Amino acid sequence: MATAIALVSDPLSMGSNYHDSNLSSSPVLSASSVSDSGSDSMRPSTPDSMSSAESSDMNWNDITTSTTGIHLSEVLLDPSFLKVLFKKHSTGRFLGLCVGQSAPDAKWSKASEDNIEYSVSAGAVKVDFNVTPKHNINHLLTFALAGLRQVICSSTDNFDYYLLEQSTLVFLPLSHTPSFIPGAPPSALTPKNTIANIPTLEEWNTLWCAWDMVTLQMIPQEMLHQKPIDLRHKCLFYIGHIPTFLDMLLSKAIGGEATEPKHFWNIFERGIDPHVDDPDHCHNHSEVPEKDEDWPSLDAILFFRNGVRARLAQLYADLNSGKRTLTRNIARTLVMTHEHEGFHIETLLYMLLQRAGTGTLPPPGFTIPPWQALAQQWNAIPKPDTSYVELGPEEIVLGHDDSERDDFLEEFKDQALDREYGWDNESPARTVHVGAFRAEWRPVTNGEFEAYWRESNGAVAMPKSWIQENDGEIKVRTMYGPVPMDIAQHWPVLTSFDDMVIYARSKGGRLPTEPELRLFLDKYNVTYEEGANTGFRNWHCMPATAGMKDNGGKGSNGGVWEWTTSVFDTHEGLVPTNLFTGYSVDFFDTKHQVVLGASYATIPRLERRTVRNFYQHNYPYPWVAARVVYDL
Incomplete structure (x- = not known):
C-alpha cells in the first residue's frame, strides 16, 4: 500500500487544476470553482503536433543551464532537510543535488541551514549526463519521502549528481504508508510495520490527485467523447464510472441511497471487455447512451464525483468517532474500491497512449524526459x-x-x-x-x-x-x-x-x-x-x-x-x-x-x-x- 505526495491542498478542487503547457506549476483554483471545471474555456486543448524528442531538447537546455546546485555529504541526506533546501534554493521546480565526497566543476560557496553547513553553486553545474549512473536505492527513497523525483542522474567514483524535480505526484514507499486504524492520530500510523492495507483518507486524497490529473488535465475537451480503443468505452465513461463504482459499493457495505443524480448508476456501473475476436460477445455491462448529446455533461459528473467523495469522507469520520464500527466488510470495501480506482488509472492511460502526441496531453508537473541523454x-x-x-x-x-x-x-x-x-x-x-x-x-x-x-x-x-x-x-x-x-x-x-x-x-x-x-x-x-x-x-x-x-x-x-x-x-x-x-x-x-x-x-x-x-x-x-x- 502506498501514498502519494500531492501538491494540492484540497482534492475536491482538482477538477479545476488544469495543465499548463509551460514548465511552471499548474494553478490550483478554489474548491468553490469545481462546478466550472468542465467548461470549454477551462479544459486543455489538443497541442500542435510536435515530437517528444524535439520538445525535450528545447526544455532540457533551459533547465540544465539555469538550475542551482547544492552539495551535501551522504550523512546530511535527510528527507526533511532536503525539503527545506529545495524550497530555499530550487530554480522553478528544479534543483541540482550533489551527494558525495567531492563535487563537479562549478563555483561553490558555503551556506548553512539550522547550523548545518553545505555548499551552493553560483551558476550552472557542469556534469556529464552521458555517464551511466549508479542507482542508489537509499537516495531514491529519500527523494520520495521529500516529495521529489529524479529526472536524470550522473555518477562518478566520488559523487552522484541528480537533477531533482518537484512533481505533482510522488509515491511514498510502502514502509511509510500507514493502514487505517479508527481513531488513531496520524502520528501513530507511520511508519507501517504490518501487512495491514486499509487505505487512510489521506491515501484516498492522493489517489484522487492522480486520477484527476489523468482525467482532467491530460484529456482535452474534444477527446471526451472519443474512443482511443474501439474495444473500450469513450473517455467520459470512465470519469463517471469510478465514483459510481465507489458509491454502489458503499451502499452495499453501509446502506443508504445512491448519491444524486441517482440514475448515474444505470449508465456508469460497469465497463466493457468484449472478446477481441468476437466484439458482440461481452459480459454484463451498463447500457450507455448512443448519442454524444445524451451523455451527462462533465460538470454533472464532477458534481456527482464530489458528492461521492464527501460520502466516503463522512464514513471515515464516523469510523474515527466510533459512530460506526469498522468491520471486515467495510474494510474490504475500502480496499477494493481504492484498488479498483488504481487499476483504472492504468487502464485509462494505456487507452490514452494511443493518442499521445495527437490528442492526449503529457502529464503535468513532469518535465519531458531528456531523451537523448x-x-x-x-x-x-x-x-x-x-x-x-x-x-x-x-x-x-x-x-x-x-x-x-x-x-x-x-x-x-x-x-x-x-x-x-x-x-x-x-x-x-x-x-x-x-x-x-x-x-x-x-x-x-x-x-x-x-x-x-x-x-x-x-x-x-x-x-x-x-x-x-x-x-x-x-x-x-x-x-x-x-x-x-x-x-x-x-x-x-x-x-x-x-x-x-x-x-x-x-x-x-x-x-x-x-x-x-x-x-x-x-x-x-x-x-x-x-x-x-x-x-x-x-x-x-x-x-x-x-x-x-x-x-x-x-x-x-x-x-x-x-x-x-x-x-x-x-x-x-x-x-x-x-x-x-x-x-x-x-x-x-x-x-x-x-x-x-x-x-x-x-x-x-x-x-x-x-x-x-x-x-x-x-x-x-x-x-x-x-x-x-x-x-x-
Whole structure:
C-alpha cells in the first residue's frame, strides 16, 4: 500500500487544476470553482503536433543551464532537510543535488541551514549526463519521502549528481504508508510495520490527485467523447464510472441511497471487455447512451464525483468517532474500491497512449524526459553477467488466505485490523511445485522484437505500442508522444500474448507459467521501495536491470506486467466476491491469461505479490511484456 505526495491542498478542487503547457506549476483554483471545471474555456486543448524528442531538447537546455546546485555529504541526506533546501534554493521546480565526497566543476560557496553547513553553486553545474549512473536505492527513497523525483542522474567514483524535480505526484514507499486504524492520530500510523492495507483518507486524497490529473488535465475537451480503443468505452465513461463504482459499493457495505443524480448508476456501473475476436460477445455491462448529446455533461459528473467523495469522507469520520464500527466488510470495501480506482488509472492511460502526441496531453508537473541523454546512459547499461538463470525444482506458495466468506462470520466480522485484503482470485494460499527451468534475466526488448518483426514476414503483428511513420520509421509510443526506436530500443516491448508466444518459439523457448514467473519475480525482481520503475516514478518504461552480480541478480523488469501461459481460471478454495459480482468469474472464459508484475503506472500497493492481473491473449493494448524461458 502506498501514498502519494500531492501538491494540492484540497482534492475536491482538482477538477479545476488544469495543465499548463509551460514548465511552471499548474494553478490550483478554489474548491468553490469545481462546478466550472468542465467548461470549454477551462479544459486543455489538443497541442500542435510536435515530437517528444524535439520538445525535450528545447526544455532540457533551459533547465540544465539555469538550475542551482547544492552539495551535501551522504550523512546530511535527510528527507526533511532536503525539503527545506529545495524550497530555499530550487530554480522553478528544479534543483541540482550533489551527494558525495567531492563535487563537479562549478563555483561553490558555503551556506548553512539550522547550523548545518553545505555548499551552493553560483551558476550552472557542469556534469556529464552521458555517464551511466549508479542507482542508489537509499537516495531514491529519500527523494520520495521529500516529495521529489529524479529526472536524470550522473555518477562518478566520488559523487552522484541528480537533477531533482518537484512533481505533482510522488509515491511514498510502502514502509511509510500507514493502514487505517479508527481513531488513531496520524502520528501513530507511520511508519507501517504490518501487512495491514486499509487505505487512510489521506491515501484516498492522493489517489484522487492522480486520477484527476489523468482525467482532467491530460484529456482535452474534444477527446471526451472519443474512443482511443474501439474495444473500450469513450473517455467520459470512465470519469463517471469510478465514483459510481465507489458509491454502489458503499451502499452495499453501509446502506443508504445512491448519491444524486441517482440514475448515474444505470449508465456508469460497469465497463466493457468484449472478446477481441468476437466484439458482440461481452459480459454484463451498463447500457450507455448512443448519442454524444445524451451523455451527462462533465460538470454533472464532477458534481456527482464530489458528492461521492464527501460520502466516503463522512464514513471515515464516523469510523474515527466510533459512530460506526469498522468491520471486515467495510474494510474490504475500502480496499477494493481504492484498488479498483488504481487499476483504472492504468487502464485509462494505456487507452490514452494511443493518442499521445495527437490528442492526449503529457502529464503535468513532469518535465519531458531528456531523451537523448537518457538514451546514451541506457546504451551503456551492462548486459547480464550470464545469459540465463536456472530456477527450480522448488515449492512455492501462491496467494494468501483472505476469503470474503469469513467477513460475515460472527467470530471474524469485527476483526478487521492487522490483515491483508485482496481480490477473490488471490485467495486461498496454495503450494505448487515448480520444476527446473531456465529464464532470461530480462524481458524481450523493443529492439529485439523489431528485428524479429522485420525478418518474420508477417509472423507477428506490429505492436500497438509502436507507430509507423509515413517514411517507414518505427517509433515507440510514450505519454509525451512517440520517440525514435534508438531511444526506446532497450525498453520491454508491449504486445499481445499470442505474438510473444510466437517470438519465444522462434528462440527455441516458451513463456513462463504463473508459478514459474512468480518464482523468478520473488527471487530477482525489485519493488518500488527497492528502486523499481513503478508508481509513476517515470511515465515510460525503462531498460530492465536484472542479472548483475553486484546486486545478487536483482533488478527492475523495466516497469511492466508480464505474460504467463496460465489461463485465468478458478482454483480450489476460490470464493467469488459478492462485493464486485463477476470480477473474476466473468473472465473464466479460456480467453484470458494471468499476468504478474507491475507497470510504471501501477500504484505501489498493487505490487502485492499475490495480485493476479489478467488480459485476453490477443489483446494488444495493455502494458504487458514477456520473458522467454526454456525447459531443462
